[in-house]
Amino acid sequence: MNHVKCECGHVNPHGTILCESCGRVLVESEKEKKLVDMRYEGSARRSQTYNKTFIDKIWNFFSSVKVGVWLIVITLVASALGTLLPQEMYIPPVMPASEFYEDQYGWIGKLFYDLGFHNLYSSWWYLILIASIGISLVICSLDRMIPLWRALKAQRVTRHEGFLKRQRVFGVTEVNLDDSSQKIIEKLKAKRYNVREEDGNILAEKGRFSRWGPYVNHIGLIIFLIGGMLRFVPGMYIDEVLWVREGETKLIPETDGEYYLKNNEFILEVYDKDKDNEAFSEAIEKNGMVAKNYQSNVTLYKKIGETVAGQEQELEKVKDEAIQVNQPLKFESFALYQVDYKMDELNQMTFSLSNKQKNETFGELKIDLYNPQDQYDLGNGYSVEIMSYFPDFEFNTEGEPTTKSKVPNNPAFVFKMITPDKQDGEISFVAIQQTIEPFGDNDYKLDFVGIDTLNVSALTVRKDLTLWILAVGGIIFMIGVAQGSYWNHRRIWIRKVNDEVWVAGHTNKNWHGLKRDIELVLEDTGIKEPEDQVQKEEGQE
Amino acid sequence: MKKRRLVMRSVILLILGAAVAYTLYANFTKEDSKKVVMGEKAPDFVLVDLDGETHRLSDYEGQGVFLNFWGTYCKPCEREMPYMDNQYKQFKDNGVQTLAVNVGESELAVSKFTERHNLSFPILLDKDGQVQTAYKIGALPATYLIDKEGKVVKYHTGQLTEEMIKDFMEEVQP
Numbered sequence: 001m002n003h004v005k006c007e008c009g010h011v012n013p014h015g016t017i018l019c020e021s022c023g024r025v026l027v028e029s030e031k032e033k034k035l036v037d038m039r040y041e042g043s044a045r046r047s048q049t050y051n052k053t054f055i056d057k058i059w060n061f062f063s064s065v066k067v068g069v070w071l072i073v074i075t076l077v078a079s080a081l082g083t084l085l086p087q088e089m090y091i092p093p094v095m096p097a098s099e100f101y102e103d104q105y106g107w108i109g110k111l112f113y114d115l116g117f118h119n120l121y122s123s124w125w126y127l128i129l130i131a132s133i134g135i136s137l138v139i140c141s142l143d144r145m146i147p148l149w150r151a152l153k154a155q156r157v158t159r160h161e162g163f164l165k166r167q168r169v170f171g172v173t174e175v176n177l178d179d180s181s182q183k184i185i186e187k188l189k190a191k192r193y194n195v196r197e198e199d200g201n202i203l204a205e206k207g208r209f210s211r212w213g214p215y216v217n218h219i220g221l222i223i224f225l226i227g228g229m230l231r232f233v234p235g236m237y238i239d240e241v242l243w244v245r246e247g248e249t250k251l252i253p254e255t256d257g258e259y260y261l262k263n264n265e266f267i268l269e270v271y272d273k274d275k276d277n278e279a280f281s282e283a284i285e286k287n288g289m290v291a292k293n294y295q296s297n298v299t300l301y302k303k304i305g306e307t308v309a310g311q312e313q314e315l316e317k318v319k320d321e322a323i324q325v326n327q328p329l330k331f332e333s334f335a336l337y338q339v340d341y342k343m344d345e346l347n348q349m350t351f352s353l354s355n356k357q358k359n360e361t362f363g364e365l366k367i368d369l370y371n372p373q374d375q376y377d378l379g380n381g382y383s384v385e386i387m388s389y390f391p392d393f394e395f396n397t398e399g400e401p402t403t404k405s406k407v408p409n410n411p412a413f414v415f416k417m418i419t420p421d422k423q424d425g426e427i428s429f430v431a432i433q434q435t436i437e438p439f440g441d442n443d444y445k446l447d448f449v450g451i452d453t454l455n456v457s458a459l460t461v462r463k464d465l466t467l468w469i470l471a472v473g474g475i476i477f478m479i480g481v482a483q484g485s486y487w488n489h490r491r492i493w494i495r496k497v498n499d500e501v502w503v504a505g506h507t508n509k510n511w512h513g514l515k516r517d518i519e520l521v522l523e524d525t526g527i528k529e530p531e532d533q534v535q536k537e538e539g540q541e
Numbered sequence: 542m543k544k545r546r547l548v549m550r551s552v553i554l555l556i557l558g559a560a561v562a563y564t565l566y567a568n569f570t571k572e573d574s575k576k577v578v579m580g581e582k583a584p585d586f587v588l589v590d591l592d593g594e595t596h597r598l599s600d601y602e603g604q605g606v607f608l609n610f611w612g613t614y615c616k617p618c619e620r621e622m623p624y625m626d627n628q629y630k631q632f633k634d635n636g637v638q639t640l641a642v643n644v645g646e647s648e649l650a651v652s653k654f655t656e657r658h659n660l661s662f663p664i665l666l667d668k669d670g671q672v673q674t675a676y677k678i679g680a681l682p683a684t685y686l687i688d689k690e691g692k693v694v695k696y697h698t699g700q701l702t703e704e705m706i707k708d709f710m711e712e713v714q715p
Contacts, residue, residue, distance in 0.1 A: 055551050128565070308587050310588040
């Protein structure tokens, strides 16, 4: 096979630039360079050497850092584009998405929908992009870490002259090393170097551990991605919103019809200038109202026995709880968080029937806007019939009254007022601050008396069984970052060449620190401090 | 050496490929899990209509069921109502029942709407939304077709034309 045997006897994989063992330059073109490229120790990045089978071609594609960077750039751009218009899950459910985008945003909306950006973050091509980044991460890491690990493991103490003199920090002194070698080794050990000796030559090394930082970091990222992937597994991740009015009991979604929630009360508290800490008073004055607490007092119920959907079910109380921001109600693996609210939603409206001319009143009617009656009997032959009810009233394009939603945001009624002297009844259209008498002047009218309101709580229903995996991935990621940032991999080679002592040094970062180490170690030994060949060159230019 | 490398690479790529394939598969079936599965038994329910009559889905086994979810505020629902009514009259004695489930509005609003449009098919009231949850209803109008064995055969959101309603009903006619 295409192995490269070095003069020192070590057998290197095909494509190796510097012998793993002695460091001799194996590639002719590299010999002309003044300094060797120490990236990955001059090891053979496999991707760049084998390109035979189909599998190799895929492997090599993902092994390229350039490809990896482009994948990240494309993903970033796509992610940004997806935020231009709301995603499908956030559009109001008044009409299907296919109509909504064009209706709301014109041709841009249509294009957005047609290109599938309305569901970008779960579209096949977006997922493939993310997955490709993951694959690229795995393969790039494997392809670099294994050769690097091999080269660092195989390195010999006695390095080839060509390797030493092409190091950035390098110096030659005509002196006998044997006289001072014991002293040097002691000093190196005091600086916590691992020192190896061979034929009187020295290799001092420390912080090799730092070289694995990026790969540990990548392992963390991959675990993180696996956690993200698990969110697609049914039952692992749930994120829904539940709106529940005060006094209402509602089924909690995704609990298989098992759990119900009753909202007893929603509370919004604001800071009081006089009662709360004086330090806040200025801010309160400036902003008017500052929220102190959002709270839903709820009762959790569990269904007893089997029922068919639509049937009345028997509920058993599980517990009462006050849900506040970041203080969720927890049950099984679910958590219910306070996420939104609506104050003073209309609940009941009260009208009184009166005679226009004499201003006499004939009783009041209280209308439950969620469940109005057909007819309200006021006694003595007076009654009011509701002929039409529009909870969220508007006039449509044909000028007819309609309703926008089922929520009583703007209720309107067509009433028939039946009185002893008008047995057939008088028709009146009543909306907020608006009364229309479609069949001419009426003798009677309905006066608006008052309203009763309710608050509505919105709760996030959350279940996330992937959280701990994301946390583990994140912690490993940070360990990798710290490992690569706070430690340096430093090596110092000291070798006898005839009557001279050659000193060379290499570090993956912080060259100043390495040079200081060498300076201290060589003090009083007669060996000259090596020069920084990069700095020297820059100085000459 | 070379052969071993090829095997290693193939295995690693295969594992990664399998993970990606699974994610994509899970993602696309996620949409399906948001509605009732086609070919599966339709979730049974019991609801009372405007006339006070109780309808249980399983009682209609042996007939096809055209199950429509609607609201008075939903314009496309309003537009397809007359078509549904026409087809209901054609098919009710030919083995296809029409059930229109209102999405929890007040009885008054629903009954006035029904009177205004002169609808003759049963209008069911799903007051606390249990049936909507069971059928995973999002956007309106939503229509399920259930065959004579009680299995879901079709799901459609958005307005239907009279032609489509006729085709749908023919599809589940026993």
